[in-house]
Amino acid sequence: MTTQPDFDAIVIGGGPSGATAAHDLAVQGYRVMLLDKAGRIKPCGGxxxxxxxxxxxxxxxxxxxxxxxxxxxxxxxxxxxxxxxxxxxxxxxRDVFDEWLRARAGDAGAMRITGTCEAVDDRADGMAVVSYREGRNAAAQTVTARCVIGADGARSRVAQQCIPGGDKMKCxxxxxxxxxxxxxxxxxxxxxxxxxxxxxxxxxxxxxxxxxxxxxxxxxxxxxxxxxxxxxxxxxxxxxxxxxxxxxxxxxxxxxPLKPLKRWDNGRNVLVAGDAAGVVAPSSGEGIFYAMTAGRMSANAVSEFLRTGDAKALKGARRQFMKAHGRVFWILGMMQFFWYRNDSMRERFVKMCADPDVQRLTWEAYMNKELVRREPKAHMKIFFKDLGHLIGLKPVKG
Missing domain, CATH: 3.30.9.100 (D-Amino Acid Oxidase; Chain A, domain 2)
Known part of the structure; x- marks a missing residue:
């Protein structure tokens, strides 16, 4: 590289995912900029x-x-x-929670900037160039970094500009x-x-x-x-x-977002995380835990990239996330596809949820964020109950 970048990493978006990524990178001693809009609160059950x-x-x-x-x-x-x-x-x-996360990132050493990202571009020497404004009528400013993390929501400008398929997010x-x-x-x-x-x-x-x-x-x-x-x-x-x-x-x-993007990086110097990567659980819509998890995994991948200079390290974020949570996302996606189609199916779904085995394993999976594998008999029992409700063999009333 011919010149020193302004930052090692620029994180665009200060929600749970971006704030977590900025914090983790700053704790590791990297020069981090956290660019976030002011005053926007995402609708969320919390x-x-x-x-x-x-x-x-x-x-x-x-x-x-x-x-x-x-x-x-x-x-x-x-x-x-x-x-x-x-x-x-x-x-x-979310207004209090998100700001606490951003403040923690700032306390760890990340430079907080309130503004809106307008573009992320490549420079010939491999640097990423971020253009942003601190206000609607303010002059555009540019900063450089070795890597950019886009955590700017489901309609991510970073994903649309930089990631193949990032403009096709279903929501x-x-x-x-x-x-x-x-x-x-x-x-x-x-x-x-x-x-x-x-x-x-x-x-x-x-x-x-x-x-x-x-x-x-x-x-x-x-x-x-x-x-x-x-x-x-x-x-x-x-x-x-x-x-x-x-x-x-x-x-x-x-x-x-309805499902994770098939690709989270541009193969050079940009990675997306959180809603920008599509990590909201199907069926439930749960997003905070998965956003923060993706933020941490993205920070780890960027840290490896900064250490080695190998852009292949950026692929590690999606690979690690899908290994840990991809199966759960697939199952929840199938649930949403089958059970949310009409009121008849919703009625059967609610009836099924009265089952004690369903309730116990559902809460255990939610609390631990992984499928409960130690009770195969219970899983088989639920599978056949679920199948019976799905094809109408079990009565809704009873």
């Missing part, structure tokens, strides 16, 4: 498993609620309660409203329970939710149908659940 707190050293103080159960609601309005048992589902507010469109929970609750709402609605009129191909956040709650839904009226349906849902009079604090919408 659920995180206990494993996330341990893996990423997250303090309990960032949790605004501990959900001890989930209640799923069928098209017929029949409900199934799924108690977590001895564990819990942690709930975070669910999510929308939620954050409401203030009144001091006295007379509605059917439990501050320690996540409610999930599998009802076609609320979402034709995904689900709707009411998630507790301590003093607030997230009420929202998602659909891959671009013409589906998200805002109007959320209003109808609030009326249906009796929460229409609760004070609305803010409204947010954004695309959420």
């Amino acid at each position: 659920a995180v498993p206990p494993r996330l707190l341990k893996d990423f050293d997250i303090p309990q103080s960032l949790l605004v609620a501990h959900a001890k159960s989930a209640r799923i609601i069928a098209p017929s309005n029949k409900t199934v309660d799924m108690p977590v048992g001895d564990g819990f589902v942690g709930m975070v507010d 669910v469109f999510a929308y939620h409203e954050v409401v203030k929970v009144p001091d006295t609750i007379t509605e059917d709402y439990d501050p320690a329970r996540c409610d999930v609605y599998y009802q076609g009129h609320l979402s034709p191909d995904f689900y709707a939710w009411v998630f507790p956040h301590g003093e607030t709650a997230s009420i929202g839904l998602g659909s891959a149908n671009k013409g589906f009226p998200l805002r109007e349906t959320t209003r109808l849902m609030r009326e249906q659940t009796g929460l229409s009079k609760w004070e609305t604090l803010r409204k947010e919408g954004a695309p959420i």
Whole structure:
């Protein structure tokens, strides 16, 4: 290389994935720039498993609620309660949580810049050149780095410009409203329970939710149908659940990717992570844990690239992620394909979730973020139950 770059790595996007990658690289002593927009909060139920707190050293103080159960609601309005048992589902507010992660990256040594990326280009000597603006009317600035990590969301500009196939991301469109929970609750709402609605009129191909956040709650839904009226349906849902009079604090919408990209790097000096790489779990839409995991794996791959100069190291991020979580993503994708097709199938799905074996193994897989392999008999039992529901051999009523 003929000149020294401004940074070893530039991370574009300061959500959980980008902030984690920037932190991990800064801790290793690399010169890191973290470029992030200001004031944008992603619509998110905010659920995180206990494993996330341990893996990423997250303090309990960032949790605004501990959900001890989930209640799923069928098209017929029949409900199934799924108690977590001895564990819990942690709930975070993304505005506070994301900023804490960014601040931690800054404390580790990453240079934080508030601005918007406009382009990522190659230079003849192998450097990546990032053009950005710190404000809409501000002059464009450029910085150089040996490597760029794009963690700038499902409609990633970095992926579209630099990654083959990055412009073909299929997404669910999510929308939620954050409401203030009144001091006295007379509605059917439990501050320690996540409610999930599998009802076609609320979402034709995904689900709707009411998630507790301590003093607030997230009420929202998602659909891959671009013409589906998200805002109007959320209003109808609030009326249906009796929460229409609760004070609305803010409204947010954004695309959420449906499956991981087939490629995460450009073979030279750019890698994507988080939503930009498509790492949101099918069926559940869970993204925070997987985003942070991809961010850490991307940081490890970039560190290897910076150490060796071998761009093949960048491929390690996707390879490592898919080895750890690809099977779970495939199974969840099949579940979404089969069970979310119509209300008849949703009804059967909710019925199946009443099974104690299904509940126990579901929560164990969620808490540990891996398939539970030590009980083959239980898995075979669930497989045949699932198959029976799928082809209609088991009655919905009973």
